[in-house]
Amino acid sequence: MLDHVPAGGDSAANLNLKRLVYVRLLAIVGEMVMVAVAVLGLAMQLPVLLLSLGIGLHVLVNLFAWWQVRSGRVVAAKEVLLQLCLDVLVLTGLLYLTGGASNPFVSLLLLPLVVAATILPQRHVWGMAVFVMAAYGFLMLDYQAMSHMGTRVGEDFNWHVTGMWFGFLLAVAMIVFFVLRMAESLRERDRVLAAARESALRDEQLVALGTLAAGAAxxxxxxxxxxxxxxxxxxxxxxxxxxxxxxxxxxRQQVVRCKDTLAMISVSSGQLRAEGGGRIALDQFLQAVVADWRSMRPGAVLEFEVRGEQPAPLIISEKGLSQALITFLDNAADSSPDSVEMHCHWQASQLQIEIADRGDGMADEYLRQVGKVPFTTKADGHGLGLLLAHAIIQRLDGEIEVSARSGGGTCVKLNLDLKRLLLND
Structure with a gap:
């Protein structure tokens, strides 16, 4: 499952290591409280010095783990296993000094095993299981009896049952609030890996298209x-x-459109048009995009709105962004030529664009595929336009949300960070 446990960044493995530190801290506090209650509240004769040394060793182990988290270096799974084994050793020593297997808190030996089963490879988990069973077996054979036990059988048994109940609650709390969060982190990591694999597949498709683009151009x-x-x-x-x-x-307009389509493919494959890169105000850029599109689709009805802080920021005249917006407008006009809406709003360095239509809309399965794989609902389409448009927006660190529109139709929402396009005076 995990060959290494990264200790830096915000990875799931790093969060698990942090949570292990928190679990151990809770255990240390519990050990101190139990010793204090037993000695001061129940007047038990316990080896306080040895117990204090054991708890101090546990503190040192936890400080070392916290240093690993803060250092930012990669922590191998074997090192995490060693830390859990130290937890078992410390807990075994404390239990040895306080009644061995008869101690009501002996079930806490299972907690390091549960943590190991959550975050470590299978071979390490089996090793931890054998180690925990050996520790429990040792405590059954050899331990220091507590002097308070055996003098008042009924009262001692009641305290023993109460201790078992409290130990059970402590174990449940640790599992619910920490171990399940570790599992959630691992599930989140799996989701991230799945998204990365999907992105890699899309990138492979775009690389193939980029290779073909050179030949097509x-x-x-x-x-x-x-x-x-x-x-x-x-x-x-x-x-x-x-x-x-x-x-x-x-x-002539159709010839120009064909040349612009080739330009969009070239931009998506990482080749920039020489005529791109001029400076222009953002509102003028958006108006120019709409004007170009209207010249190509004179029969379509577009409701266009542009608003934002004035004066509008100066941006690079990005040909790829222009082609992507035209692609979204084309798809909207193909669905409902009599009703297309484009609303643009910017604030500081953020630009939001909504392009909506009143067509038949898309089924949920199509909405999930938009921008991920080539697909089309048109009889004469190839499914590349939306894929390339999404690639351009993502190359500009933008986000795209495609959703069904209330009352029928489809809405495409674009969120762009203009830092990639802004020009400083």
């Missing part, structure tokens, strides 16, 4: 440039034919 760049030149020549040659001029304008 090479193969399609020349024909598109030729079509752009021919379109311009036709516009100049047939300038009097208004109907043809309108069609040529549409053709």
């Amino acid at each position: 090479h193969e399609l760049g020349t024909p598109l440039s030729t079509m752009a030149v021919l379109t311009q020549e036709l516009e100049e040659e047939y300038g009097q034919d208004q109907d043809l001029q309108q069609r040529l304008v549409i053709l």
Whole structure:
């Protein structure tokens, strides 16, 4: 399960090591309280000096564990096992001095085993189990009887039962409040690992697309440039034919859109367009994106709102972000061309964008797949647009939330940290 237990950072293993320190601290406090109650409250004749030395050794073990947590170095699983074995040894010594296996708190020997079973590899857990059983067996064979025992059988037995009850409550409290939290940390680690594997799979797909993008740009760049030149020549040659001029304008716009699509793929694979990188106010950038999209989708109805602190911050004119926003707008217009909404708001270095439509929406299974794998609900689609758009937003340290809209339709919420795009004067 764990070959190493990192002691630095906020990893699940580090949290488990911290919680082990807290468990041990609670045990130490319990040991001190029990010795004080037995000696001062019940007038038992106990070897206080030896018990104090044992508790002091437990304190030193816990201080060493805390130093490991604070040092930031990687702690091997064997070191954690050694610490738990020291816990068993200290507890065995304390029990040896206070009645051995007849001590009502002997069940606390199980706590180090429970902790080991939660955070250590299987082979270490079996070793700890054997060690705990050996310690219990030793306490059955050899121990120092408590002088107070055996003089008043009925009263002593009642105290013994009370001690067993209190020891049981202490063990339950430790398991519930600490061991279960360790298990939750491990489950959280598993969720993080699953997300990392999913991200790695998506990155592999994007690397493959990036490799294909270079070939596509090479193969399609020349024909598109030729079509752009021919379109311009036709516009100049047939300038009097208004109907043809309108069609040529549409053709030129589609050529430009194809070139922009290639640019988006190139940006996603880590290659930046030379014409990108100019400085522009954020509100002007968003308005320019919408203007470009409206020129490509003149029949779509868009409700556009942009607001924020003035003057708007200066940002890099990021071509990838522009293409990603156009992709989301295209998908919204494909779903409901008569009702598309885009609301933009910024404050300080945070930008929030909502793009919504009133289409048929997407099923829950599709919502979970958006941006993770290539998929499409269109008959002639390839499912790459949303995948690449998500990759661009994530490359800019942004977050995307796709959800069903009340009343029908889909809503895409983008949260961007503008620190990656801001320009300082």
